[in-house]
Amino acid sequence: MSHRPIPDRRSVLRGTLAASAALTLPTALGTAPALALSGRPEAGWGVQAGDVTCDSGLVWVRSDRPARMVVETSATDSFRTARRWHGPLLGADSDFTGTTRLHGLPAGEQIHYRVLLADPDDPRRTGEPVTGTFRTAPAGRRRDVRFVWSGDLAGQGWGINESIGGYRIFDAMAGLDPDFFLCSGDNIYADGVIPPTQALPDGSLYRNVTTEEKSHVAITLDDFRGNFRYNLLDRALRRFNAQVPNVIQWDDHEVRNNWYPGEVIGSGTPYPAGTRLDDLALRSRRAFSEYFPISAVGGRPDGRIYRVHRHGPLLDVFVLDMRTYRDANSPDDQTADPQGILGAAQLEWLKRELSRSRAVWKVIAADMPLGLVVPDGVEGRPDFEAVAQGDPGAPLGRELQIAELLRHIKHRRITGTVWLTADVHYTSAQHYEPSRAAFKDFEPFWEFVTGPLNAGAFPANALDATFGPDRVFVKAPAASNVSPAEGYQFFGEVDIDGGSGELTVRLREYDGTVLFTRTLRPGRVGQ
Structure with missing residues (x-):
């Protein structure tokens, strides 16, 4: 049974590994660190996707402070040609979490995305992007489907x-x-x-x-x-x-x-x-x-x-x-x-x-x-x-x-x-x-x-x-x-x-x- 591989998975995970560095866990003490606020919003909790259909998906992120959520999508992990999606303002009322709906996506294809968090008072000030990927559902039945539970x-x-x-x-x-x-x-x-x-x-x-x-x-x-x-x-x-x-x-x-x-x-x-x-x-x-x-x-x-x-x-x-x-x-x-x-x-x-x-x-x-x-x-x-x-x-x-x-x-x-x-x-x-x-x-x-x-x-x-x-x-x-x-x-x-x-x-x-x-x-x- 064939199954479409993820192109250049190392690149897909690069942003997540960067986020992991912001959450280094001190195993000697066995305690979780507090996130120290720096000059720009950070997405140290990674990204998630859900509600994925043939032509849409929902992307999640958490910020360490108030921030505007921005998502970019691309067919490749280079993001040379990217669509931009303006998401919600993340604040204390949602524990600084939020989602952005992506729509009009191609069916049965690998979607690369990256999330940027922008300072609400200065949109030019953004944190380090965090990347992820998902496949949209197929429109036809000829493509294999695999899931885990x-x-x-x-x-x-x-x-x-x-x-x-x-x-x-x-x-x-x-x-x-x-x-x-x-x-x-x-x-x-x-x-x-x-x-x-x-x-x-x-x-x-x-x-x-x-x-x-x-x-x-x-x-x-x-x-x-x-x-x-x-x-x-x-x-x-x-x-x-x-x-x-x-x-x-x-x-x-x-x-x-x-x-x-x-x-x-x-x-x-x-x-x-x-x-x-x-x-x-x-x-x-x-x-x-x-x-x-x-x-x-x-x-x-x-x-x-x-x-x-x-x-x-x-x-x-x-x-x-x-x-x-x-x-x-x-x-x-x-x-x-x-x-x-x-x-x-x-x-x-x-x-x-x-x-x-x-x-x-x-x-x-x-x-x-x-x-x-x-x-x-x-x-x-x-x-x-x-x-x-x-x-x-x-x-x-x-x-x-x-x-x-x-x-x-x-x-x-x-x-x-x-x-x-x-x-x-x-x-x-x-x-x-x-x-x-x-x-x-x-x-x-x-x-x-x-x-x-x-x-x-x-x-x-x-x-x-x-x-x-x-x-x-x-x-x-x-x-x-x-x-x-x-x-x-x-x-x-x-x-x-x-x-x-x-x-x-x-x-x-x-x-x-x-x-x-x-x-x-x-x-x-x-x-």
Whole structure:
């Protein structure tokens, strides 16, 4: 399978490496430095691209002070012939972040861009440009499509450890030259601290880069912003962002472990008693919208995270939000559940958009798995966090909503659906088959799970037989909370062949080693 290489990648990354120099991390102390203000605005947090279509893209940057964002684009990294795009004024109200929409771009081509930050009082005074690149989506189906996915970054107190290469998994993903990266949630762990050190089983220490915002749980807007900034201290992540555009969703740790709307925190936690999770979620959503190039979110309370990412005729990605509209965690055994895990409005949207899709492959990007039993973790009562609750019989609770969706897919003859997720901190492949299931009114499908990016790894979860899953592959540790220094960090790769239309999934380790491969044929069921 051929895939278009990036021309002169060293030149593409030159600006990012320059930005990295402005954020040199003193590994001896393991603390993150403050950015010293100089005479011109600086973009030391790198650049990102997102919302990339056949003819447009969204570019993100953060300044160290008030500045006007300017973006230049070119077909080559020389920028001899460049278009200029005047972006917003970056100020304290957005934590000095901002995005600029690029439009009228050629389909299926490499776009080189550089971001300049100009002094608002003197536009001639600009900082050092920071460069990036991305490929626009193809207009025709003859070009191959490749993307990678994973989730769960800086969890369980395992942060940026320079002695193992920081977030080294991003270098392995970048080496595959993907068209985009799908992050399946838990981009931050707002509910967890990053201590200076953690003990490893061999008696050595895992040494973290630390910041003030990561010394306590996130409560204020500035706390949440600091969590997103923490990850951008990592050089590998900044290099990756400059090369690969993002498709981002969220899950629970962007707010608090296992949260649901309407939840109120009691006493005995690091949070003030009576803290409303809806308030924390609103602050997190605003910081989320500031630190990723996602036009659909905004900072509004009703800003939608669920959406469709259309990547040419071969692929539509349905990015779900299984967190914002769910009902409360419970034993999940009710016989009627109209709210479920998606909410009624999102379910109807998903059914409608799947029916309208003409893409060969319809990837359903879920932030939680379907048939894996994920307990809430609350002692003293059998509450459940995801869809399954361990009862292998007919659908109950949140399973009712998934059953309705699977029935819709079958009866509308929607082909090419594949489920991708992360969340559980190991990697596996499940095939769902009605002949094995208690609920049988659906067509067979695959669900692929991977992660974490850089967090504690955990043993495999039990399966719930309601939808007939068969675990074809799994790699997970025997112990809980295995550190990134010990391995068990995973990502997935999806390749779609422009000629045959075949979709190949590879589950990979943090260094790129292939663990499992499965190729699916377009228009086929029961594969």
